[in-house]
Amino acid sequence: MPHIVQFTSPGRVELVENDPAPLTGGSVRVATWYSGISAGTELTAFRGTNPYLTSTWDAERRLFVPGEPSFAYPVQGWGYSEVGQVVEVGDGVDSLAVGDIVHGIWGHRSDAVLPAAAVATRKLPADVDPVLGTFARVASIALNAVLAADVRLGEQVAIFGQGVIGLLATRLATLSGGRVLAVDTQASRLASATTFGAAETIDALRPGGAGELVRELTGGGADSAIELSGTDRALHEAVRSVVVEGLVAASGFYQGGAANLRLGEEFHHNRVRIVASQISGVPVALGGRWDQPRLVRTVMGLILSGAVDAGALVSDVVDAAEVADVFARLDAGDPGILQAVLRFDAAPERAR
The missing domain is CATH 3.90.180.10 (Medium-chain alcohol dehydrogenases, catalytic domain)
Incomplete structure (x- = not known):
């Protein structure tokens, strides 16, 4: 049976x-x-x-x-x-x-x-x-987030949450030419992030918040951030971490309210853009060229070639x-x- x-x-x-x-x-x-x-x-x-x-x-x-x-x-x-x-x-x-x-x-x-x-x-x-x-599927979710964050060669991206999808996003953003700053609460996951290509690792629980340190390490803020932990506190720190008019791809599955996301602070004063990334669709600007089958083909090609050590x-x-x-x-x-x-x-x- x-x-x-x-x-x-x-x-x-x-x-x-x-x-x-x-x-x-x-x-x-x-x-x-x-x-x-x-x-x-x-x-x-x-x-x-x-x-x-x-x-x-x-x-x-x-x-x-x-x-x-x-x-x-x-x-x-x-x-x-x-x-x-x-x-x-x-x-x-x-x-x-x-x-x-x-x-x-x-x-x-x-x-x-x-x-x-x-x-x-x-x-x-x-x-x-x-x-x-x-x-x-999980690697496709990670790639979709990297595409939503518009990671480009030479840019700096902060990736909040280094679970499976976060680590895959770290590797994919690195392969895209981005300099990744990986954020998590667990030392073991931050160590894995280094293996997957992160240039810097940051303890999310540090005094002052991770966003403040990202701004220091990047000389004024990351070009973009990807939030994958699914917590409103991390989303707030992602907003704090990016440059004026920077981009935050909110890719976590958030539950309940968002008491720690304070939209009257850095979000408002730095004119930060927050976009949702969810696997049911690709970023609008890429819709004519990208779809879910292409996401799957791309990530499986990288995994099977060994470029991504899943x-x-x-x-x-x-x-x-x-x-x-x-x-x-x-x-x-x-x-x-x-x-x-x-x-x-x-x-x-x-x-x-």
Whole structure:
């Protein structure tokens, strides 16, 4: 019987059985090998803070409004960083064959039936570590943030939050020619930021705030900043860190209010621009040339070539049955966990 990760209620997540989906024409069945956990997004489901769980998303008006939540517990199928092997091919499919290894988005589940077109361009070479495929989405989020911050050769960019996506953004901004100042509260993550190309590292908890030190180290302010921690305090410091009319890409998934974001201070007096970066769309100015498939192609090309060492970010590969323990550690802020990956039973022994 296939299994799927289920958020049963706030603070409770488990692996449960679910019925297999029927194979249809034009689709393939994939046996999941690995599924990466996106801590920021998925902790909102674990904690019950995601707005979809507390209000109604009016898709036509694009507003959250009071009413029945768009999603209610138990919630199944979250997760967007999967890798698996094609084990069955439906009628009319000639772009994939049994045995192909693909990456894509189908949630933390052991068995998935997908349109062949959704994964036909997402094959992984047989000679690479399949876990690398779990980084396609998170690396795309990082690249989207770098594009939103308009990082250019010779410019200085402060990146707040050096979790998985922040570290990927640090590497991608460095590859783009930017000089990165990495900000975080954890010394281990700042050390990783140096490895990923950061020219300077800054303790977010320093007296006076990180923004003040960024301004000192850059001789007047960073050209742009990327905020990926998802905290309003960090967003405020990002605003403080940039030059007059500087750009801040707000890329974190912020929850609740923003008492620490004081818009009457540096934001107002330095005429700072704040733009939202979210993976459902690319920056408007790039819309004619960039889209989500191009983001994926770009980051996977860099990862598979070794230009971005995504494998170094994997701290935990655990059996899917241990999902509750992983989320307990993430919820507690365990500094020893970075990228956690769930391993399903179909994963080959040589990769286990």
